[in-house]
Amino acid sequence: MPLESWIGQAFAPAAASIGTGNIPGAVLGLVTADGKRAVHWSGAAQIQPEHAPISRETWFDLASLTKxxxxxxxxxxxxxxxxxxxxxxxxxxxxxxxxxxxxxxxxxxxxxxxxxxxxxxxxxxxxxxxxxxxxxxxxxxxxxxxxxxxxxxxxxxxxxxxxxxxxxxxxxxxxQPLPPRFSFRPDPALCAATERCTWRGRVIRGEVHDENAFALGGASGHAGLFGTIDGVLDFAQSVLDGSALSPDSVKAIRTRESDKRTVGWEGFHPGWHGGDSCSAGTIGHTGFTGTGLWIDFERGLAWSLLTNRVHPSRHKDSGILALRRATGEQTVALFNRHARP
Known part of the structure; x- marks a missing residue:
């Protein structure tokens, strides 16, 4: 069964979170090593000071996915x-x-x-x-x-x-040169809004949310990258199919340097943000603004959940950890049921 036929079910936890007002909007994307892809979205890219709908083409502040x-x-x-x-x-x-x-x-x-x-x-x-x-x-x-x-x-x-x-x-x-669908200087009109920043005195849209990255000129090694869901999925597929990195580099991002960390990434461990149904060799990372990416090499599957959970404020409980875990659990279960060979 194609990914498109069940991604809506995988999106159900995000839809519930949008419905309760925990997050304004979300985009979920799935991609396999052989290039099959599906995307589902709902909610708002901005709710203050005006409303803007979210779409597949919305650019997100990827925050620590920059790393x-x-x-x-x-x-x-x-x-x-x-x-x-x-x-x-x-x-x-x-x-x-x-x-x-x-x-x-x-x-x-x-x-x-x-x-x-x-x-x-x-x-x-x-x-x-x-x-x-x-x-x-x-x-x-x-x-x-x-x-x-x-x-x-x-x-x-x-x-x-x-x-x-x-x-x-x-x-x-x-x-620095970037692949298509990534930018350090996005068009603000295409971006999901993040926080009403008390330091800058405005709702942040199209400029990096992270204060340190902003002060460092808009881009830093830890934050500053913007991208669309398809940009993130392009990257994830290139990691899965081996075109992004050499075999030694892939080994580095998959090999533990500590209980939880590999080179750059976080590895699967019980209770982590990707859910407990991932394969043991799954790697993932999250971003403070509400973004996340997980790559399950054993299944040949990656998924990304992009939200603007800090809009209009970080100072509330958005339930993002529970949402990420539920999305991962749902995605892996549905993949196993409908798509895995």
Whole structure:
């Protein structure tokens, strides 16, 4: 049975969430390794200050999906090109990293450690409160004495990786080439709105929601990428069919560097955001704005749920974890029943 015939059932948890007002709108997309695809959507791209309907062509602020779709993939391509190795220290590319202390712990951090969130760096820091000059903020990130702590999921890791990409390519992140249906500079009229930002004093639409990425110029290694559901599915299919990355790179994103983390991605574990019915080798990632992508290699299936759950405010319980888990459970169950060979 084709995906189109049952994707509406897989969308049922999102439809219920829209109906109760937990989220304004959502788009669900499914794709298989051989290119079969289905998309279903409902709800609003914006409800304040005016209403705009959601569609298949709506662009979403992908938030931390930037980490896997752009940053991880770009770093792995640079490895494939022989420009760096995963176990090289970042300081080989960013020699001015903590340049006033040659023994600083940050100078020993490797690309692999940052990609897998196995560093001492904190989860997040309100860098935007220190100013909005991108070059000064980049210098601050490089020279700050980061307090030691246990490994955590860290935006700072990916800010450093973004700076490394800029150094290696000689091009600002916001100017980096991107596949079709992705952009760091989308048309606001085509975008789903995110938050009514108290700092910027307006509803955010078509500019990055993440304050640090905004202050860094609109694009960073941890956030800033926008895309449509078909752009995300194009990427997912290219990972499934092996065209996006070399075999060694695919092995890297599938191999655990810790209990939960691979290079760039999160691996399946009980209670995770992708639901418990995924194959053990499934990888996934989420974004704060309400986005998510999961790739089940054993089934040859990927699904992405894109929502604008922070619109008009992040300060409410949108139930996004339960929604993501229910969507994953429903998708895998229906795939097993109707589509799996």
């Amino acid at each position: 896997v779709i752009f940053t991880t993939t770009r770093i792995l391509h640079l490895v494939e090109e022989g420009k760096i190795a995963l176990d090289d220290p970042l300081a080989t590319v960013i020699p001015d990293l903590r340049q006033y202390d040659m023994n600083a712990a940050e100078r020993r951090l490797t690309f692999r450690q940052c990609l897998a969130h196995q560093t001492h760096l904190p989860a997040v820091e309100p860098l935007y409160t220190y100013g909005q000059d991108p070059n000064t903020l980049r210098a601050f990130i490089l020279q700050r004495v980061w307090q030691p702590g246990p490994p955590v999921y860290s935006d700072i890791n990916f800010m450093l990786l973004g700076i490394a990409i800029e150094r290696l390519t000689g091009q600002a992140l916001i100017d």
